[in-house]
Amino acid sequence: xxxxxxxxxxxxxxxxxxxxxxxxxxxxxxxxxxxxxxxxxxxxxxxxxxxxxxxxxxxxxxxxxxxxxxxxxxxxxxxxxxxxxxxxxxxxxxxxxxxxxxxxxxxxxxxxxxxxxxxxxxxxxxxxxxxxxxxxxxxxxxxxxxxxxxxxxxxxxxxxxxxxxxxxxxxxxxxxxxxxxxxxx
Amino acid sequence: xxxxxxxxxxxxxxxxxxxxxxxxxxxxxxxxxxxxxxxxxxxxxxxxxxxxxxxxxxxxxxxxxxxxxxxxxxxxxxxxxxxxxxxxxxxxxxxxxxxxx
Numbered sequence: 001x002x003x004x005x006x007x008x009x010x011x012x013x014x015x016x017x018x019x020x021x022x023x024x025x026x027x028x029x030x031x032x033x034x035x036x037x038x039x040x041x042x043x044x045x046x047x048x049x050x051x052x053x054x055x056x057x058x059x060x061x062x063x064x065x066x067x068x069x070x071x072x073x074x075x076x077x078x079x080x081x082x083x084x085x086x087x088x089x090x091x092x093x094x095x096x097x098x099x100x101x102x103x104x105x106x107x108x109x110x111x112x113x114x115x116x117x118x119x120x121x122x123x124x125x126x127x128x129x130x131x132x133x134x135x136x137x138x139x140x141x142x143x144x145x146x147x148x149x150x151x152x153x154x155x156x157x158x159x160x161x162x163x164x165x166x167x168x169x170x171x172x173x174x175x176x177x178x179x180x181x182x183x184x185x
Numbered sequence: 186x187x188x189x190x191x192x193x194x195x196x197x198x199x200x201x202x203x204x205x206x207x208x209x210x211x212x213x214x215x216x217x218x219x220x221x222x223x224x225x226x227x228x229x230x231x232x233x234x235x236x237x238x239x240x241x242x243x244x245x246x247x248x249x250x251x252x253x254x255x256x257x258x259x260x261x262x263x264x265x266x267x268x269x270x271x272x273x274x275x276x277x278x279x280x281x282x283x284x285x286x
Contacts, residue, residue: 010187018196025200028219029207041219044200048226051193055237057245060229060252067252072222072259079263080215083270103209111202115195141245148242149249160253167257174264177271 013054020047038076045069058141193234201227214266214276218259225255 020043027040045068052061149157204223211217229248236244270276 006188014188014192014196021196021200022203025203025223028216028223029203029211034213034215037216037219041222044223045226048230051196051230052233054187055193055233057233057236057248060233060245060248063249063252067256068222068226072256075259075263076215076219079267082267083276100210103206106209107202107206110205111198114198118191118194118198144242145245145249148246152243153246153250156250160250160257163257164253167260171260171264174261174268
């Protein structure tokens with residue numbers, strides 16, 4: 001009766017988000033057509049957003065949908081359309097012998113190691129923050145996150161602003177078509 | 186009572202594993218970027234789970250910054266993919282072997 005000691009809605013939400021996340025993730029790595037892989041990535045991102053909402057991260061769930069599903073995946077799709085769908089990638093061909101087996105082995109060892117450590121030690125417990133703003137006392141998530149970002153993490157916030165500007169300029173420079181001055185275009 | 190944090194942590198670990206497997210086995214640069222996004226999302230999920238468990242907003246602030254850096258990374262990465270495609274007309278990473286010794 002272990003499962004019934006948690007509220008049924010939270011279990012249902014967890015199962016739904018896990019199903020979305022895992023289906024989408026498997027789709028990303030197995031589908032051959034990059035457009036389908038990008039659509040399955042959206043499914044995973046929605047699942048992660050559901051998991052965020054279930055854990056009181058409302059603002060991040062909204063940002064997840066807007067920035068990831070709305071901007072990043074659209075950027076992926078835009079590049080796929082721009083380049084033409086590259087169907088030539090043979091998923092079956094392995095230039096490196098035993099690549100898939102080795103990758104599967106490495107991933108399984110890593111994940112089982114992490115899960116084993118989680119099961120045997122007490123990672124999950126810790127001292128709840130005393131100084132920081134409490135999530136538990138019902139204050140609004142956006143207020144707390146905003147206060148935190150604009151006070152404690154102000155320097156990191158400014159640095160990411162600079163990073164974004166640099167990234168935009170770099171992307172424009174990379175994607176710009178080189179034109180010699182002789183060409184009359 | 187909400188489900189225990191360990192459930193979400195195991196889910197994030199599995200998501201990270203799927204992303205890592207895809208990154209190691211797929212050879213289209215675009216798909217590899219998508220797998221990178223899967224791994225980043227797994228880490229974000231872990232951050233949010235610990236943020237809930239420890240009642241600390243710092244985890245969510247970290248996720249905010251991870252998202253910004255991921256957006257910048259995708260922008261520059263796709264710019265590089267477009268530039269490579271223009272020169273080599275392929276996005277397969279196996280073709281890019283000029284620097285092989």
